[in-house]
Amino acid sequence: xxxxxxxEPWSEARGDEIISEHATLDGATLxxxxxxxxxxxxxxxxxxxxxxxxxNLSRAEVHGVxxxxxxxxxQPAGRHVIKLCRAEACQAAGGDALxxxxxxxxxxxxxxxxxxxxxxxxxxxxxGLCATAPSAMLDSRLIGRLDEARIDALIAEAQR
Amino acid sequence: MKMxxxxxxxxxxxxxxxxxxxxxMKQAAHARGLDITIIRNGSRGLYWLEPMVEVATVKGRVAYxxxxxxxxxxxxxxxxxxxxxxxxxxxxxxxxxxxxxxxxTFTRCGVIxxxxxxxxxxxxGYRGLARALSLAPEAILADVTASGLxxxxxxxxxxxxxxxxxxxxxxxxxxxxxxADEGDSGTFADRMIMEGDPFVLIEGMTIAAVTxxxxxxxxxxxxxxxxAVVAMNAAISAARRAGYLGERIGNCSHxxxxxxxxxxxxxxxxxxxxxxxxxxxxxxxxxxxxxxPAHKGLFGKPTVINNVLSFAAIxxxxxxxxxxxxxxGMGRSRGTMPIQLAGNVRYxxxxxxxxxxxxxxxxxxxxxxxxxxxxxxxxQVGGPLGAYFPRALFDTPFDYEAFATRDGLIGHGGIVVxxxxxxxxxxxxxxxxxxAIESCGKCTPCRIGSTRGVETIDKIRRGERVAxxxxxxxxxxxxxxxGSLCALGGFTPYPVMSALKHFREDFGPAPMRVEAAE
Numbered sequence: 001x002x003x004x005x006x007x008e009p010w011s012e013a014r015g016d017e018i019i020s021e022h023a024t025l026d027g028a029t030l031x032x033x034x035x036x037x038x039x040x041x042x043x044x045x046x047x048x049x050x051x052x053x054x055x056n057l058s059r060a061e062v063h064g065v066x067x068x069x070x071x072x073x074x075q076p077a078g079r080h081v082i083k084l085c086r087a088e089a090c091q092a093a094g095g096d097a098l099x100x101x102x103x104x105x106x107x108x109x110x111x112x113x114x115x116x117x118x119x120x121x122x123x124x125x126x127x128g129l130c131a132t133a134p135s136a137m138l139d140s141r142l143i144g145r146l147d148e149a150r151i152d153a154l155i156a157e158a159q160r
Numbered sequence: 161m162k163m164x165x166x167x168x169x170x171x172x173x174x175x176x177x178x179x180x181x182x183x184x185m186k187q188a189a190h191a192r193g194l195d196i197t198i199i200r201n202g203s204r205g206l207y208w209l210e211p212m213v214e215v216a217t218v219k220g221r222v223a224y225x226x227x228x229x230x231x232x233x234x235x236x237x238x239x240x241x242x243x244x245x246x247x248x249x250x251x252x253x254x255x256x257x258x259x260x261x262x263x264x265t266f267t268r269c270g271v272i273x274x275x276x277x278x279x280x281x282x283x284x285g286y287r288g289l290a291r292a293l294s295l296a297p298e299a300i301l302a303d304v305t306a307s308g309l310x311x312x313x314x315x316x317x318x319x320x321x322x323x324x325x326x327x328x329x330x331x332x333x334x335x336x337x338x339x340a341d342e343g344d345s346g347t348f349a350d351r352m353i354m355e356g357d358p359f360v361l362i363e364g365m366t367i368a369a370v371t372x373x374x375x376x377x378x379x380x381x382x383x384x385x386x387x388a389v390v391a392m393n394a395a396i397s398a399a400r401r402a403g404y405l406g407e408r409i410g411n412c413s414h415x416x417x418x419x420x421x422x423x424x425x426x427x428x429x430x431x432x433x434x435x436x437x438x439x440x441x442x443x444x445x446x447x448x449x450x451x452x453p454a455h456k457g458l459f460g461k462p463t464v465i466n467n468v469l470s471f472a473a474i475x476x477x478x479x480x481x482x483x484x485x486x487x488x489g490m491g492r493s494r495g496t497m498p499i500q501l502a503g504n505v506r507y508x509x510x511x512x513x514x515x516x517x518x519x520x521x522x523x524x525x526x527x528x529x530x531x532x533x534x535x536x537x538x539x540q541v542g543g544p545l546g547a548y549f550p551r552a553l554f555d556t557p558f559d560y561e562a563f564a565t566r567d568g569l570i571g572h573g574g575i576v577v578x579x580x581x582x583x584x585x586x587x588x589x590x591x592x593x594x595x596a597i598e599s600c601g602k603c604t605p606c607r608i609g610s611t612r613g614v615e616t617i618d619k620i621r622r623g624e625r626v627a628x629x630x631x632x633x634x635x636x637x638x639x640x641x642x643g644s645l646c647a648l649g650g651f652t653p654y655p656v657m658s659a660l661k662h663f664r665e666d667f668g669p670a671p672m673r674v675e676a677a678e
Contacts, residue, residue: 026440026459027421027439027440027441027442027459028441029441029442030421030422030423030424030438030441031421031422031441033424034383034422034424055441061442064442064443065441065442065443068426068443068444068600069423069424069425069426069444070424070425070426071383071423071424071425072424085345087345087346087544087594088345088346088503088540088544088576088587088590089345089346089502089503089574089576090345090503091503091587091590092502092503092504092576092577092578092579092582093503093504093531094504124384124425125343125345125427125594125597125598126343126344126345126347126384127171127175127384128171128172128342128347128348128350128351128384128385129171129172129175129348130345130346130347130348130500130502130503130508130574130576131172131205131207131208131348131500131501131502131505131508131509131510132172132175132176132207132210132508133502133503133504135175140386142171142174142175142387143175144172144175144176145175145176
């Protein structure tokens with residue numbers, strides 16, 4: 001069964017449109033990269049020289065920005081993304097064991113995507129939910145006070 | 161009378177089901193044929209009680225919590241009849257954990273509707289700006305300086321001096337930048353303000369702009385805080401519509417406008433010069449200082465860059481006077497600090513209080529120890545770059561200098577509590593690992609030292625030449641501390657060294673025994 005994506009397929013015309021929309025802002029690079037990723041689910045490689053040309057920068061500079069930040073993807077993520085907080089407050093609340101459980105359940109390591117491309121499991125360093133730790137994010141939804149039952153339910157939901 | 165019910169929209173409340181509770185409330189009202197108004201307030205910061213739902217009564221707001229969607233029908237009936245309920249907490253303002261605080265910065269957070277400028281004004285908002293607009297910049301600077309306010313992001317630099325430097329600088333453009341890249345684990349005060357009382361940040365930044373003569377401001381919010389981004393953008397639009405941003409603010413000659421920019425998952429961008437680079441659209445590589453941002457900051461122009469909590473403290477200082485703020489605190493730490501209790505803690509949340517309270521009071525008394533019920537073994541204060549404190553140092557008062565004397569820092573005011581199951585060698589390793597992941601790469605001791613640190617701690621944990629490798633880690637920490645431009649490389653030694661110093665027993669076999677075996 002072919003899964004439908006929440007994102008648009010890459011098109012140069014659409015990319016150009018997004019870039020021109022923000023190109024006049026001061027220091028627009030990050031704004032544009034965010035907008036591209038929001039539309040396509042990742043930052044397609046052909047967009048990099050287009051951003052460079054629109055902002056009068058070198059390709060190397062834009063590539064450098066793109067690779068510096070953890071958020072930007074060079075390929076689409078799985079259909080659902082689970083981000084597990086791996087920072088100290090969640091560690092203190094038992095986050096390490098839950099992360100190991102998630103890896104085992106999904107059969108992948110943190111940072112990877114399942115072979116059926118349904119679920120990407122990523123680390124995140126703090127969601128600011130440190131008083132309701134451990135915490136996670138499934139796509140755009142926040143989940144606090146994680147325990148074994150909640151993480152299992154979260155994974156089951158992502159796999160559907 | 162129409163029932164007014166408050167269900168927080170704070171991310172911390174959403175993470176434990178506040179949206180479902182709000183939907184269930186609406187449904188319960190509908191089923192009973194009652195008309196209610198649901199106000200999505202911020203959080204009051206009592207996170208073990210979230211979702212904490214309140215109802216307005218003639219005597220004040222009565223709170224219930226923690227409320228699950230299944231509890232809603234019975235809670236609703238208790239609210240409607242003012243009857244008893246196991247989750248009923250009484251008047252929100254009278255909850256002891258809240259009542260013993262001194263809320264100057266957080267006075268409105270969790271109380272007002274964060275989308276309503278009218279609510280903000282009704283609770284004293286924009287009185288600080290009104291007074292600032294009636295004063296000369298020198299008089300505002302005198303107030304900010306006399307308040308003793310120091311940068312709440314962690315560095316503790318006097319805010320008045322920073323602002324004066326920018327005010328004195330000559331330039332065709334000046335900027336106000338808010339550092340909302342709250343990346344420290346165990347901290348969430350910036351997020352709470354942006355989601356729960358965003359206008360106070362806008363007002364604080366506007367007062368800064370009026371003081372130094374800036375016309376444009378940016379709020380750099382981390383991408384991990386999507387709800388804060390939405391809340392700030394909504395508040396900026398509302399302030400613009402009401403004439404509090406844009407041209408001729410408050411019918412005066414000042415022009416000032418604000419824009420939100422979103423980070424992209426780089427912890428180092430919480431460092432001010434790295435943040436400025438990022439705002440300019442570049443890699444978040446730390447800049448050498450001097451020049452200070454106050455002289456050459458954003459786009460090379462004089463720039464005030466402050467943390468959310470620093471700006472958010474300003475409206476109170478202007479409205480109530482510097483003395484009202486400076487009367488709180490101890491030594492050179494004046495005013496209040498919004499302290500965040502996090503991790504394995506029973507009563508976690510936001511506790512704003514005057515400087516001077518001890519670490520032990522905060523952890524044991526306010527925090528109630530751990531939620532696992534096991535003994536507290538260590539607390540990390542000040543985020544991933546802060547020191548681990550053992551119980552023996554719980555008499556340390558919460559104060560910039562007192563923490564520095566004990567080789568620690570208060571940072572952004574986060575306290576992460578660990579119970580006795582913690583492996584401190586593992587925590588020390590994580591500090592190095594985190595530094596390796598997040599290093600911007602400019603300084604060699606940080607870029608490479610952090611990786612070597614992970615490897616060396618791994619050797620110690622395996623029991624390989626423990627004494628030699630501990631000495632190596634100490635030497636490495638020294639190099640990182642003095643050979644890095646910013647706090648990432650410079651302060652990663654704090655958690656590592658404090659773990660080694662106070663929890664030596666966790667690092668491989670005891671040195672005496674190793675020597676005897678050799």
